[in-house]
Amino acid sequence: MKKYYLLAIALLISFAFYSCSDNSTNPEPAAQKGSIYITSNPSGAQIWNNNTNTNKITPDSLTGLDAGSYSITLKYQGLRDTTISVAVNAGETTKLSVKMPLSTVTYPVVRIYETIGTTGKPSGLILSTGQPSGISSTAPDRAKVDLYYSSSGFVLASADQASGLTRVTFFKVGNSTTLTDTVSAPAKDQSWVKSVPDTESNYIFVYDNDQHYSKIRIVNKGGGVPGEPAWVDVVVVYNQQAGDRRF
Incomplete structure (x- = not known):
C-alpha cells in the first residue's frame, strides 16, 4: 500500500512540473547586431558615425550596430569630407568602399629654357604653383625650384643637381601620353631617377621634396640652334595632398 501511495505522490509532482513548464513564457531572443566594414582610397581616413568621431581610421569596422541607417563621414587632411548614408541589417556586415575626392590642379603650359646662355630666361620650374623661375643666385624664388x-645632356633634372639649389626631386616615366588617363603614380622607391631626357614623349611621374606627387608631360620643344636656346613646354598636374598618388 505504501508503494502505491509513493507512486501517486510522484505522479502528482510530475504533473505539476509539466503544467508549470507548459505555461511558462520563453524569453525573447536578443536582437542581432550588424556592422559596417569601411575602406577608403587613400586609406587612413578618420571614421565618423552620426557626427561622432569613432577614433578609428580606414580600413576598419564599426560593430555592434542596431539595424537602421547610419551617416558615415570620412575625414582626411587636405581633402574634402565625404558623407554617405549606410543601411545596416541585423546579423549582416555592410561593406563600404569610398574614393576620397581628388585634390589635383592642372596648370597651363609653362616654358622653361636650357641653363646655358639664357640669362633672364627661366630654367627652373616650381611644381606647387606651375610657375617658371630663374635659378641664378639672384632669382627671388630659386629656393622653391623643384x-x-x-x-648638360638636355634633361629635366632634380633641382639639387644645380649649384646652390637644394630641393630633391625624383622622376618615373609613365606608360602613356595621356595625362588624363587617371593612372596613379607608383610609390616612390629606388627605381625613381633624378633626371629624364627632353625627348621623352610619355608623361612623367614626379616626387618632390615635400612628398607631393605630380604628373608632367613635355608637350613641345624647340630651339637649340645658334641664337635660339633650347626650350621645352611642360604641362603639370599637381596633387595638393602630400603622399596621395592618385590622378
Missing part, C-alpha cells in the same frame, strides 16, 4: 632644364 626641377630645371639642364643644358
Whole structure:
C-alpha cells in the first residue's frame, strides 16, 4: 500500500512540473547586431558615425550596430569630407568602399629654357604653383625650384643637381601620353631617377621634396640652334595632398 501511495505522490509532482513548464513564457531572443566594414582610397581616413568621431581610421569596422541607417563621414587632411548614408541589417556586415575626392590642379603650359646662355630666361620650374623661375643666385624664388632644364645632356633634372639649389626631386616615366588617363603614380622607391631626357614623349611621374606627387608631360620643344636656346613646354598636374598618388 505504501508503494502505491509513493507512486501517486510522484505522479502528482510530475504533473505539476509539466503544467508549470507548459505555461511558462520563453524569453525573447536578443536582437542581432550588424556592422559596417569601411575602406577608403587613400586609406587612413578618420571614421565618423552620426557626427561622432569613432577614433578609428580606414580600413576598419564599426560593430555592434542596431539595424537602421547610419551617416558615415570620412575625414582626411587636405581633402574634402565625404558623407554617405549606410543601411545596416541585423546579423549582416555592410561593406563600404569610398574614393576620397581628388585634390589635383592642372596648370597651363609653362616654358622653361636650357641653363646655358639664357640669362633672364627661366630654367627652373616650381611644381606647387606651375610657375617658371630663374635659378641664378639672384632669382627671388630659386629656393622653391623643384626641377630645371639642364643644358648638360638636355634633361629635366632634380633641382639639387644645380649649384646652390637644394630641393630633391625624383622622376618615373609613365606608360602613356595621356595625362588624363587617371593612372596613379607608383610609390616612390629606388627605381625613381633624378633626371629624364627632353625627348621623352610619355608623361612623367614626379616626387618632390615635400612628398607631393605630380604628373608632367613635355608637350613641345624647340630651339637649340645658334641664337635660339633650347626650350621645352611642360604641362603639370599637381596633387595638393602630400603622399596621395592618385590622378
